[in-house]
Amino acid sequence: MDNKEKTLHVLGLSGGKDSAALAMYMRDNYPDLDIQYYFTDTGKELPEVIDFVNKLAGYVGKIVDPYEEVYTSNREKKDFDYHLRKHKNYLPSPQARWCTIQMKLVPFEKWINLKMEKEGYTKVISYVGIRADEPSREGFLTNTINSEYLTIKMPFREDGLNREDVFDILKKADCFADDEEVVSYRQLFVNQKTGEPKDPTDDEIEELMVSLVKQRNEDNNNRSNVSTELLRKIVEAKDSGKPGYYGWRSRSGCTFCFYQQKIEWLRLKEIYPEAFEEAKNYEKTVEEARADGTFYWLGKGTPLSSLESPERKAQIEQHHLKKFERLKKKLDRRRPNLLQIKVKVIDTDVMDDIYDEVEGGGACVTCYK
Numbered sequence: 001m002d003n004k005e006k007t008l009h010v011l012g013l014s015g016g017k018d019s020a021a022l023a024m025y026m027r028d029n030y031p032d033l034d035i036q037y038y039f040t041d042t043g044k045e046l047p048e049v050i051d052f053v054n055k056l057a058g059y060v061g062k063i064v065d066p067y068e069e070v071y072t073s074n075r076e077k078k079d080f081d082y083h084l085r086k087h088k089n090y091l092p093s094p095q096a097r098w099c100t101i102q103m104k105l106v107p108f109e110k111w112i113n114l115k116m117e118k119e120g121y122t123k124v125i126s127y128v129g130i131r132a133d134e135p136s137r138e139g140f141l142t143n144t145i146n147s148e149y150l151t152i153k154m155p156f157r158e159d160g161l162n163r164e165d166v167f168d169i170l171k172k173a174d175c176f177a178d179d180e181e182v183v184s185y186r187q188l189f190v191n192q193k194t195g196e197p198k199d200p201t202d203d204e205i206e207e208l209m210v211s212l213v214k215q216r217n218e219d220n221n222n223r224s225n226v227s228t229e230l231l232r233k234i235v236e237a238k239d240s241g242k243p244g245y246y247g248w249r250s251r252s253g254c255t256f257c258f259y260q261q262k263i264e265w266l267r268l269k270e271i272y273p274e275a276f277e278e279a280k281n282y283e284k285t286v287e288e289a290r291a292d293g294t295f296y297w298l299g300k301g302t303p304l305s306s307l308e309s310p311e312r313k314a315q316i317e318q319h320h321l322k323k324f325e326r327l328k329k330k331l332d333r334r335r336p337n338l339l340q341i342k343v344k345v346i347d348t349d350v351m352d353d354i355y356d357e358v359e360g361g362g363a364c365v366t367c368y369k
């Protein structure tokens with residue numbers, strides 16, 4: 001072996017569960033590897049994603065942002081708005097996914113090149129959270145990074161870890177143990193007089209959710225309008241060590257990611273009405289800028305405003321519920337072979353299956369893993 005060889009180990013966090021669990025797994029099982037963890041903040045992330053990444057830093061150590069590393073002095077010139085203008089006001093889409101390339105892959109590539117140049121690395125190993133229960137994927141990570149020096153490793157696949165194992169890792173890490181909503185929720189499972197464990201009634205849970213919704217509304221100047229049903233899913237997600245957004249959305253990534261299902265857009269509106277309005281404003285901007293017609297986040301002819309009427313909303317919710325119920329019946333028949341799901345199935349865990357899409361809905365692992 002060449003003595004001058006110097007290897008840089010990197011692990012990209014998307015804010016999603018698989019990369020987070022992989023980071024924890026690597027820290028716990030391969031402590032001798034000096035891994036550089038990174039998260040590329042597009043500036044359009046959900047607050048829950050940022051919160052989760054901050055909590056992860058408490059577990060795995062420093063997490064760098066390649067965007068900050070390479071655009072230190074002119075970051076604002078390279079943000080989403082800048083790239084939207086550069087792309088002639090075409091919103092990104094599955095067919096033209098310039099957002100991932102320009103806002104994640106290019107900064108990553110520049111950062112790697114900078115490190116190689118300045119710190120003398122000759123090889124890069126990138127650890128990716130593809131699991132043993134997933135189909136093989138090629139060409140999912142890099143843009144033009146030279147494969148002569150970049151190697152992709154998939155420790156979960158090599159070590160035989162599947163989706164259930166990922167959930168176990170997150171549960172054990174319990175990143176949200178000190179979250180106020182989780183603390184109150186867990187108190188319901190303990191008899192406050194005797195200290196013995198107990199199962200709360202549905203009424204007790206509902207009562208707590210009502211007070212947590214009230215609290216959220218106060219904290220948020222009454223701007224959000226989350227239902228107790230949705231908040232319960234968010235709190236249960238955090239209780240199982242996952243970021244809260246897994247209670248309402250199936251993957252990490254930008255607030256306005258076009259890979260969202262309609263039901264997820266509706267929930268975004270419920271929880272973050274301002275982010276939903278921002279997404280609508282982008283549609284208006286590109287409409288005005290493109291006299292020859294435009295694509296919206298949901299594709300041609302479907303602006304987000306078309307989801308908002310009470311009738312359409314009810315229709316989308318019923319359709320989603322029906323498809324989810326149908327999938328649950330199918331899972332019941334096939335379990336445990338399919339998806340290895342042994343416990344309560346929630347829709348966000350199986351969103352891609354509900355809509356017959358491959359996991360990630362076609363999104364790059366850089367965004368959703």
Ligand code: SF4
Nearest residue numbers: 099100253254257367
């Ligand atoms: S999360 Fe979605 S919108 Fe954001 S960079 Fe990835 S594909 Fe693009």
